[in-house]
Amino acid sequence: MGPAPGSASGPGGPGADRSREEALTGRQRLWKGVWPPRLTRAQLIVALLLFGLGLGLAIQVRSTNENSVLRGARQEDLVRILDELDSRTQRLQDEKRRLENQRTELENSSDQAEEARKQTLQKEQQLGVLAGTVAAQGPGITITIDDSRGSVESDMLLDTVQELRAAGAEAIQIGTVRVVAGTYFSDSGGAIRIDGRKVTRPYVVKVIGKPEDLEPALNIPGGVVQSLEKEQATVSVQREKKIVVDALRSAKRPDYARSSSR
Numbered sequence: 001m002g003p004a005p006g007s008a009s010g011p012g013g014p015g016a017d018r019s020r021e022e023a024l025t026g027r028q029r030l031w032k033g034v035w036p037p038r039l040t041r042a043q044l045i046v047a048l049l050l051f052g053l054g055l056g057l058a059i060q061v062r063s064t065n066e067n068s069v070l071r072g073a074r075q076e077d078l079v080r081i082l083d084e085l086d087s088r089t090q091r092l093q094d095e096k097r098r099l100e101n102q103r104t105e106l107e108n109s110s111d112q113a114e115e116a117r118k119q120t121l122q123k124e125q126q127l128g129v130l131a132g133t134v135a136a137q138g139p140g141i142t143i144t145i146d147d148s149r150g151s152v153e154s155d156m157l158l159d160t161v162q163e164l165r166a167a168g169a170e171a172i173q174i175g176t177v178r179v180v181a182g183t184y185f186s187d188s189g190g191a192i193r194i195d196g197r198k199v200t201r202p203y204v205v206k207v208i209g210k211p212e213d214l215e216p217a218l219n220i221p222g223g224v225v226q227s228l229e230k231e232q233a234t235v236s237v238q239r240e241k242k243i244v245v246d247a248l249r250s251a252k253r254p255d256y257a258r259s260s261s262r
Contacts, residue, residue, distance in 0.1 A: 130180070131180060132171075132178040132180040132248060135248065136171040136208055137208070137243065138171075138209075139208070139211055139241055139242065140169075140206070140243035141211050141237055141240060142205070142237075143160070143218070143236070143237050143238075145228060146201070146202040146233060146235075147202065147203065149232050150190060150201070151231040152233050154194075156224075156227065156228060157203065159224060160224045160228075161174075161183075163224050164205075164214060164217070164218075167213050167217035167218075168209045169214060170208050171207070172208075173205070173206045173246075174194055174203060175199040175200065177194045178247040178248060179194070206244075208243050211240070
């Protein structure tokens with residue numbers, strides 16, 4: 001007859017569990033009761049402290065071993081080590097000085113390049129003013145020649161320009177024409193032409209320069225003003241703190257002349 005239901009000897013009953021538990025060793029029964037382990041907060045802190053203490057001891061032992069090696073080294077070895085350290089320090093110092101010198105040279109080169117660029121731009125502006133390719137402004141005088149009778153001829157305006165240049169004029173404009181080194185004056189059909197362009201009366205001459213030098217140069221005895229007044233023209237000279245010369249000439253490329261600089 002088979003075992004009664006609920007018997008302890010059944011394959012899935014409590015008797016089978018006790019048999020398996022008795023078959024376990026003592027260590028296995030111990031681990032069965034504590035695994036997975038449940039650590040309290042205090043136990044975790046103690047474990048971390050022990051780990052840190054062990055790591056510090058390991059570092060101290062290593063440092064002590066290295067110091068022991070140096071203490072046990074021969075005098076010749078210590079001298080050699082010091083010489084190597086001195087040589088390395090000297091090389092690093094030399095490299096530092098070399099890099100500092102390179103930095104200084106680069107800074108000086110950059111400053112020189114910037115200064116050269118500024119001087120080039122300034123020279124370009126100055127040449128542009130003289131050539132009439134850029135506008136200019138500054139102190140100067142305004143001359144108004146009212147020639148109602150039409151007796152003023154081109155050579156009189158040319159004398160005026162030459163007198164102004166001799167007195168230090170830096171930029172001159174007559175009407176809407178910029179006067180430059182190659183400017184020419186001519187009479188045509190009862191009118192004055194400057195560089196082939198007709199200028200109308202009254203003639204307004206704007207001049208940039210030092211007013212204290214320009215005005216007296218025009219009013220000297222036998223000078224420009226008196227010569228124009230002899231032709232029944234009325235001349236007025238007005239000093240200005242700011243004169244704007246904005247008539248421009250196009251830059252003309254020479255056909256044959258080339259720079260000789262290399």
